[in-house]
Amino acid sequence: MTRSKSNSxxxxxxxxxxxxxxxALAAILLFDFIVIPGFFxxxxxxxxxxxxxxxxxxxxxxxxxxxxxxxxxxxxxGVDLSVGAVMAIAASVAAIMMNPxxxxxxxxxxxxxxxxxxxxxxxxxxxxxLVTLIVASLCGVWNGLLVAxxxxxxxxxxxxxxxxxxxxxxxxxxxxxxxxxxxxYAFIGNxxxxxxxxxxxxxxxxxxxxxxxxxxxxxxxxxxxxxxxRASFFSGIGEKKIKLLVYTVCAFCAGVAGLVASSNIRxxxxxxxxxxxxxxxxxAVVIGGTMMSGGRFSLLAxxxxxxxxxxxxxxxxxxxxxxxxxxxIKGVVVVLVIILYSEQMRGFxxxxxxQREAQR
Numbered sequence: 001m002t003r004s005k006s007n008s009x010x011x012x013x014x015x016x017x018x019x020x021x022x023x024a025l026a027a028i029l030l031f032d033f034i035v036i037p038g039f040f041x042x043x044x045x046x047x048x049x050x051x052x053x054x055x056x057x058x059x060x061x062x063x064x065x066x067x068x069x070x071x072x073x074x075x076x077x078g079v080d081l082s083v084g085a086v087m088a089i090a091a092s093v094a095a096i097m098m099n100p101x102x103x104x105x106x107x108x109x110x111x112x113x114x115x116x117x118x119x120x121x122x123x124x125x126x127x128x129x130l131v132t133l134i135v136a137s138l139c140g141v142w143n144g145l146l147v148a149x150x151x152x153x154x155x156x157x158x159x160x161x162x163x164x165x166x167x168x169x170x171x172x173x174x175x176x177x178x179x180x181x182x183x184x185y186a187f188i189g190n191x192x193x194x195x196x197x198x199x200x201x202x203x204x205x206x207x208x209x210x211x212x213x214x215x216x217x218x219x220x221x222x223x224x225x226x227x228x229x230r231a232s233f234f235s236g237i238g239e240k241k242i243k244l245l246v247y248t249v250c251a252f253c254a255g256v257a258g259l260v261a262s263s264n265i266r267x268x269x270x271x272x273x274x275x276x277x278x279x280x281x282x283x284a285v286v287i288g289g290t291m292m293s294g295g296r297f298s299l300l301a302x303x304x305x306x307x308x309x310x311x312x313x314x315x316x317x318x319x320x321x322x323x324x325x326x327x328x329i330k331g332v333v334v335v336l337v338i339i340l341y342s343e344q345m346r347g348f349x350x351x352x353x354x355q356r357e358a359q360r
Contacts, residue, residue: 017289017296021304024287028311028333036318048192052314060310061189061198062087062257062274066281067288067302068202068209069253072246074285076226077294078147078154080247083254083281085165086139087274090258092169094132095178095268097123098185121182128185129259136255137248139165144247148240162278169270180266189264198260202303205256209249210299222246226294280309283334309334 032039032052042051066083073080098121121128139161146157180186191197213219221242224232229239254274261273286292287308288301312333316326 017298017301018304021288021301021308025304025308025311028308028315032311032315032318036315039315039318047194049195052318054196056307056310056314057199058196059314060306061196061202062261063277063280063284063306063310064202064303065205065253065257065260066277067284067306068206068299069246069250070278070281071285071288071290071297071299071302072209072213072222073154073250074226074282074290074292075222075294075297076243076246077229077292078243078247079158079282079292080143080250081155081158081278082139082143082161082165083250083257084274084277085162085169086136086251086254087258087261087277088166088169088270089139089172090132090136090255091262091268091273092172092178092270093135094128094185094259094262095180096172097121097128097131098180098182099178119183121185125182125184132259133252133255136258137252139254140248140251141244143251144244147247148243166270169268173268173270177270178268180262180268186263186266189260189262190266198264201256201260205253206299206303209253212249213299218242218245223294223296226297280306284309287334 036052039052042049042053044050066087070080070083100122123131143158143161146152146160147154150157187197188201189198193200213222221232221237224235224237225239225242232239232242257277258273262268265273284305285297285302287305288298288303290297290302309330312330313326316329317323321329
């Protein structure tokens, strides 16, 4: 009886969506511990924690935010290729609200002298954040309308905004990079409260969406639409509304990521902010075990997937690997992780476990 309970507990652990991403992340960190001296060292300066482990969390914050939103989209059987462009749009909107003089808005003469003042902003911080997130969410509404009501394939529908989004971001700023001097805004991506402030933002967004999907029926509806949209329709679930919701939430998360990224580098770089981030977000979700065909999902597993990607990147830089080669090495690691998470590997683990049980 005890052995049966032990086998059942072991099977439950190995079949959990968190098991293989946790194993992959642990393997990468073990490699760092053995190969890279001082990788795990953490120092305290001015009451803040610094170190490579903290860098993984801090630099991975935008991808974690994107992965949270992308998880819901992929769980419905869709994909959002526009999140990187939405990040760029959000960064441009926020920057232009703080410093609109770049587009010819005439400021009162007594304010022009404060443009480079770290305590000056044309719009209050709450308005900057609110308007930026509303604009980002409207981008998601656009994608959701095309997918749910326009019946356009998600990859094609979101590709439209992926291509046009950076052009829209450049139109907002007249094609110029706007430097961000406002310190309260810069605190979003550069601030520290023992840990980087961006981690608290990630935690807040994660908890809010987890409550939305796991403490209400919305999570079940999302999984139902991903498993079979036709069956969901006949069950009385509003498939179109669910898809519109997930694309809106995904764009909202991209807007938050755009705020974090732009405040971190203190500029509205519409050409580079969020560039290729959509691919990292999709990979993070896949590594987290959410099938591209839709269905069951785990937000926490997607967070682990984002950390795996960031840990790989940080490790490569720590080893002195050139930036041009990091993408290739990251691709190899992703392939290995996906193989580790595949059904074939799961079957192999089950067979090994079964053989051990038979020998006993």
